Amino acid sequence: MNAIHDPLVPQVCVIREIITETPDVKTFHITAENGEKPFDHLPGQCAMLSIPCEGEAMFSITSPMDSDRLEFSVKRCGSFTNRLHDAAPGEKILVRGPYGRPFPVSDFENEDLLFIAGGIGLAPVRSVIDSCLDRREKYGKIRIIYGARSYPDLVFKDSLFGKWKEADNTEVFVTVDRGGDGWSGHVGFVPQYVSEVCNDCKPVVILCGPPVMIKFTLAELTKLGFEKYRVYTTLEMKMKCGIGKCGRCNIGSKYVCRDGPVFRLDELEELPDEY
Amino acid sequence: MQKQNGTELKNKAKQLLQNKTVDRVAGFCAGEFAYDPSPCVFYSAEEIEENMIYDCFCSPNFSKFLVKETKKPGRIAVFMKPCDTYSLNQLITEHKIDKDKIYIAGIGCDGMVDVFKLRNKTGSAILKASCDNGALTVKTPDGDMTFAFDEVLAERCLVCKSKKHVYYDELLCEPSFETDTGRFDKVEQIEKMSADARYEFFRSELSKCIRCNACRDACPACTCETCVFGESSSGAESRENANEFEEKLFHIIRAYHVAGRCTDCGECSRVCPQRIPLHLLNRKFILDINRFYGVYQAGETVGQIPPLTDKNESDPEV
Amino acid sequence: MYKCSKESLGALLSAINEKYALYVPKKHGEGSVSSFEAYGDGENMYLSGITDRGIKELFFPQCEEIARFVTANGAFGVKETAVKSGYNVIFGARACDIKGLQTLDLVFLAEPEDRLYKSRREAGIVVSLSCGEPSETCFCTCFGVDPSKSGDIAAIGTDGAYYFEILTEKGRLLIPELSSVCKTTDDDIEAERDKIRAKAALMPAALAAKDLPDKKTDELFDLPVWDKLSAHCLGCGTCTYLCPTCQCYDIKDSKTADGAARCRFWDSCMYSDFTKMSAGQPRLTQKERYRQRFMHKLVYFKENQGIYGCVGCGRCVRKCPASAHMIKVIKELGKADERHT
Numbered sequence: 001m002n003a004i005h006d007p008l009v010p011q012v013c014v015i016r017e018i019i020t021e022t023p024d025v026k027t028f029h030i031t032a033e034n035g036e037k038p039f040d041h042l043p044g045q046c047a048m049l050s051i052p053c054e055g056e057a058m059f060s061i062t063s064p065m066d067s068d069r070l071e072f073s074v075k076r077c078g079s080f081t082n083r084l085h086d087a088a089p090g091e092k093i094l095v096r097g098p099y100g101r102p103f104p105v106s107d108f109e110n111e112d113l114l115f116i117a118g119g120i121g122l123a124p125v126r127s128v129i130d131s132c133l134d135r136r137e138k139y140g141k142i143r144i145i146y147g148a149r150s151y152p153d154l155v156f157k158d159s160l161f162g163k164w165k166e167a168d169n170t171e172v173f174v175t176v177d178r179g180g181d182g183w184s185g186h187v188g189f190v191p192q193y194v195s196e197v198c199n200d201c202k203p204v205v206i207l208c209g210p211p212v213m214i215k216f217t218l219a220e221l222t223k224l225g226f227e228k229y230r231v232y233t234t235l236e237m238k239m240k241c242g243i244g245k246c247g248r249c250n251i252g253s254k255y256v257c258r259d260g261p262v263f264r265l266d267e268l269e270e271l272p273d274e275y
Numbered sequence: 276m277q278k279q280n281g282t283e284l285k286n287k288a289k290q291l292l293q294n295k296t297v298d299r300v301a302g303f304c305a306g307e308f309a310y311d312p313s314p315c316v317f318y319s320a321e322e323i324e325e326n327m328i329y330d331c332f333c334s335p336n337f338s339k340f341l342v343k344e345t346k347k348p349g350r351i352a353v354f355m356k357p358c359d360t361y362s363l364n365q366l367i368t369e370h371k372i373d374k375d376k377i378y379i380a381g382i383g384c385d386g387m388v389d390v391f392k393l394r395n396k397t398g399s400a401i402l403k404a405s406c407d408n409g410a411l412t413v414k415t416p417d418g419d420m421t422f423a424f425d426e427v428l429a430e431r432c433l434v435c436k437s438k439k440h441v442y443y444d445e446l447l448c449e450p451s452f453e454t455d456t457g458r459f460d461k462v463e464q465i466e467k468m469s470a471d472a473r474y475e476f477f478r479s480e481l482s483k484c485i486r487c488n489a490c491r492d493a494c495p496a497c498t499c500e501t502c503v504f505g506e507s508s509s510g511a512e513s514r515e516n517a518n519e520f521e522e523k524l525f526h527i528i529r530a531y532h533v534a535g536r537c538t539d540c541g542e543c544s545r546v547c548p549q550r551i552p553l554h555l556l557n558r559k560f561i562l563d564i565n566r567f568y569g570v571y572q573a574g575e576t577v578g579q580i581p582p583l584t585d586k587n588e589s590d591p592e593v
Numbered sequence: 594m595y596k597c598s599k600e601s602l603g604a605l606l607s608a609i610n611e612k613y614a615l616y617v618p619k620k621h622g623e624g625s626v627s628s629f630e631a632y633g634d635g636e637n638m639y640l641s642g643i644t645d646r647g648i649k650e651l652f653f654p655q656c657e658e659i660a661r662f663v664t665a666n667g668a669f670g671v672k673e674t675a676v677k678s679g680y681n682v683i684f685g686a687r688a689c690d691i692k693g694l695q696t697l698d699l700v701f702l703a704e705p706e707d708r709l710y711k712s713r714r715e716a717g718i719v720v721s722l723s724c725g726e727p728s729e730t731c732f733c734t735c736f737g738v739d740p741s742k743s744g745d746i747a748a749i750g751t752d753g754a755y756y757f758e759i760l761t762e763k764g765r766l767l768i769p770e771l772s773s774v775c776k777t778t779d780d781d782i783e784a785e786r787d788k789i790r791a792k793a794a795l796m797p798a799a800l801a802a803k804d805l806p807d808k809k810t811d812e813l814f815d816l817p818v819w820d821k822l823s824a825h826c827l828g829c830g831t832c833t834y835l836c837p838t839c840q841c842y843d844i845k846d847s848k849t850a851d852g853a854a855r856c857r858f859w860d861s862c863m864y865s866d867f868t869k870m871s872a873g874q875p876r877l878t879q880k881e882r883y884r885q886r887f888m889h890k891l892v893y894f895k896e897n898q899g900i901y902g903c904v905g906c907g908r909c910v911r912k913c914p915a916s917a918h919m920i921k922v923i924k925e926l927g928k929a930d931e932r933h934t
Contacts, residue, residue: 005673005708006659006660006673006708006709007705007708008659008660008707008708008844008855008857009660009671009855010660010671011671012669012670012671050846052662052664052846052852052853052855053846053847053848053853054846056844077871077872078870078871081871092669094662094671211873236870236872237868237870237875238867238868238869238870240842240843240844240860241842241844243705244700244703245700245701245707245840245842246841246842246843246844246857246860247840247841247842247860247862247889248841248860248862248867248868249868250885250889250893251875252810252814252888252893252896253810253892253893253894253896253897270811272810272811272814272815274875274876274881274885275875306916307797307798307801307910307916307918307920307921307924308729308730308797308798311910311916311918312916313825313915313916313917314825314915315824315825316824335914335915340825390911392623394728395623398641398642398726399726400726400727400728400729400731400796400797401728401729402729402797416792483626485655485830485834485859486830486834487829487830487831487833487834487861488828488830488864489827489829489830489831489914491829492827492828492829492914493827493829493914505864505865505866545914546827546829546831546914548626548645548831548834548835548912549626549645550624550625550626
């Protein structure tokens with residue numbers, strides 16, 4: 001095997017495990033061929049997955065920073081993600097990374113944290129939550145608000161209703177847009193739920209989800225008086241290189257692959273409206 | 276052919292706005308240099324007075340641009356050269372342009388200058404240029420130069436297919452029926468080549484392609500909402516010319532796709548930054564259609580049925 | 594400084610060509626476009642103006658392989674494409690194109706370095722040729738380019754001679770070849786250079802573009818004039834593919850006999866699918882794409898790198914099929930300046 005020096009050239013890895021989260025989301029556990037973690041990462045960072053001649057795309061790393069493998073939760077929505085969903089454990093996959101500016105988890109120490117996620121947006125957030133729970137003593141109260149279209153669309157159910165719920169000083173609030181399918185919990189949209197849960201506290205916010213949810217949640221947070229420099233979110237753009245050179249993921253002078261994907265709300269507001 | 280000057284066009288444009296025949300006028304605005312007028316839409320007499328021109332550099336074919344323009348509300352007046360009207364007819368036939376939303380004023384044309392050719396001749400910066408009485412005078416830092424029109428005209432104009440307007444609401448010039456021949460000479464020359472020489476000719480020309488897609492984007496017959504060559508999910512998308520086959524495929528498929536609909540307007544060759552004579556592929560199809568199905572000029576009338584989509588008992592393939 | 598007669602240029606280039614791969618500007622007849630090609634027999638050299646295609650593609654080719662994936666007997670390997678070693682020489686480059694390389698350096702040589710570009714850049718000895726025949730579309734002087742002097746070695750043509758001034762360490766590699774054909778000289782050629790600089794600065798494009806926009810993103814992004822400027826843009830990639838500083842690329846695999854080859858190739862922000870994802874499209878119409886290209890050159894690049902991302906070569910000005918070019922943008926954004934103050 002030749003040594004890889006080119007940041008554009010991926011390494012061969014292996015899909016070890018595939019977990020079906022929802023009808024259209026699967027989580028892939030990946031290690032290098034020797035069984036080790038392909039590279040270290042920080043919460044919020046991404047990596048490029050590819051299969052020769054089938055495509056290459058950027059996904060956020062779902063697993064916590066101390067994990068011994070890389071996990072990616074992938075929603076089926078295009079040709080490459082379709083191909084990934086057809087993969088089986090043991091299959092080879094090409095990986096390169098890590099890319100992007102992570103969530104500044106060390107800045108979050110001693111703070112109360114509010115995680116807000118919608119749909120597949122819980123994928124990058126899960127890495128932060130688990131990284132913080134792995135160092136539980138360093139953080140204050142943790143609240144997690146998560147919403148999806150319906151009960152079957154909730155990802156990471158084991159964590160939502162198990163590990164996270166049972167963790168120290170941690171509260172989990174789950175809501176769905178549409179009840180039924182065996183769901184007996186809260187029904188409603190995430191932005192409204194945020195004001196119900198958090199009208200008298202001002203934790204650091206980590207927010208991720210579909211653009212429309214982000215838009216309304218940010219408006220809600222602003223209304224509730226959250227300070228912009230304490231609200232973090234992530235952006236998504238088409239990417240090819242991952243290292244700020246191929247020229248397509250910029251919003252104004254910022255490259256989402258290099259300067260993001262994590263942006264603070266005050267930084268976000270300085271970008272031109274093109275995302 | 277008598278050709279209108281900028282002042283005549285301005286007056287007509289202002290009149291069409293004033294008497295409410297149309298609510299906007301498409302024409303050429305003065306460019307930054309002597310030779311780069313660009314298509315513009317004028318909404319007021321003031322804009323027209325300030326910017327509208329018409330000279331021997333007004334090459335672009337306005338017809339394709341009307342596809343988008345006629346989707347907007349209101350009616351638009353357009354000044355059209357004879358050859359532009361063939362493309363327009365074809366687009367009306369294909370229901371890409373709504374006749375009720377356009378007002379076409381036919382204008383005369385003596386042929387348009389090919390700036391690349393002109394640049395070759397001057398070998399120096401072109402500071403000013405003006406055309407008069409069949410000659411082009413250019414001011415350069417090294418002095419003035421004058422060229423006969425034939426020396427600097429675009430190829431498509433040297434073998435102009437027709438000076439007849441095939442669609443108009445009003446004709447600003449005398450009607451003309453003058454057509455030139457010689458349009459197929461180069462195609463016939465290529466046909467006479469050996470198969471190997473012919474292959475080599477097209478290989479060397481098409482291998483210059485940088486896949487900028489300007490030919491496709493300028494072509495009035497290329498009006499697909501999404502092009503198979505520009506859509507990554509199509510499986511045929513490719514921009515690189517890594518492999519020769521790909522690039523030949525692109526131009527040949529394009530030529531097939533527009534066969535029978537191509538009016539031989541020559542925009543493909545005009546816009547090619549690599550000077551590939553792309554029109555030759557289209558002309559070969561036109562010549563073949565003429566031979567197999569009788570002389571056919573796409574865009575000659577609205578509603579005509581192209582031989583390639585028509586079938587009757589006299590067709591050679593029946 | 595070295596000096597040779599105009600007639601000796603062929604001998605010098607042949608001497609260089611014996612030792613190095615040599616690229617020179619060529620034009621095959623009046624109908625063809627000019628570009629840089631292997632020196633070969635030295636026929637069809639084109640030295641009297643800027644070439645239709647620049648030197649960018651010698652450093653950043655339109656398509657290049659970056660890796661191979663080999664699948665054999667159930668094994669699956671990745672092999673990086675090897676870089677070529679050894680120097681090559683580019684003769685006759687214009688200063689604007691060399692400034693283009695320096696602009697690309699800021700992107701490709703920033704961490705993490707682009708391996709393939711870097712190897713070509715290190716291998717390329719660039720000999721500039723003074724630009725005594727500027728086109729009306731030239732505005733390099735607006736970007737601080739010196740059309741008379743650039744590269745590793747600066748060549749200047751006067752009435753009867755060529756002078757060569759070595760400007761970098763790498764340029765010194767050609768001393769043996771220069772010495773074999775040229776004499777050393779103390780001639781003062783600054784006056785010749787001044788003439789060239791003055792001529793370029795008076796080109797119509799240079800005069801039109803002299804007031805470059807010095808504004809921030811939020812001052813220019815939402816200007817209504819983008820609608821007008823982009824109205825007739827065809828959405829083709831001509832401007833981007835001919836631009837000395839456009840560096841956008843795509844990466845794609847193709848099948849090979851024993852696996853796949855991963856290539857990167859030029860892409861264009863003017864294309865509708867450039868930013869299109871399964872999940873959405875942030876630049877929906879040609880206006881957004883057009884604005885992206887010019888904002889990148891005139892604003893974003895400057896915000897990130899401190900210099901404009903345009904070098905004033907004028908290729909986009911000459912070749913845009915719709916004349917929706919840089920000079921018009923600079924002038925309109927300049928007017929925006931007046932509106933703001």
